[in-house]
């Protein structure tokens with residue numbers, strides 16, 4: 667297991683893990699709920715993290731991350747009218763509640 671990515675937003679971690687899994691890379695999100703239970707821990711300790719099951723996938727995962735970062739710069743985040751969570755501009759459904767957005 668190896669941590670490949672530390673996300674600033676929960677949706678960001680899920681987006682990365684989803685893309686990894688779609689590409690055949692086994693990825694998991696950790697710390698997704700840590701911010702609610704962590705209390706006094708500094709933010710960088712409780713940010714959502716994406717971990718790879720197989721260390722050999724690191725080069726492919728890093729290439730995927732770079733292409734995702736390039737994509738992200740072309741999209742504007744959207745806010746769900748149902749639950750208020752932020753989703754990437756290329757999402758059609760809210761990652762959090764499944765409501766249609768955009």
Ligand SMILES: [Zn+2]
Nearest residue numbers: 746749760763
């Ligand atoms: Zn929502």
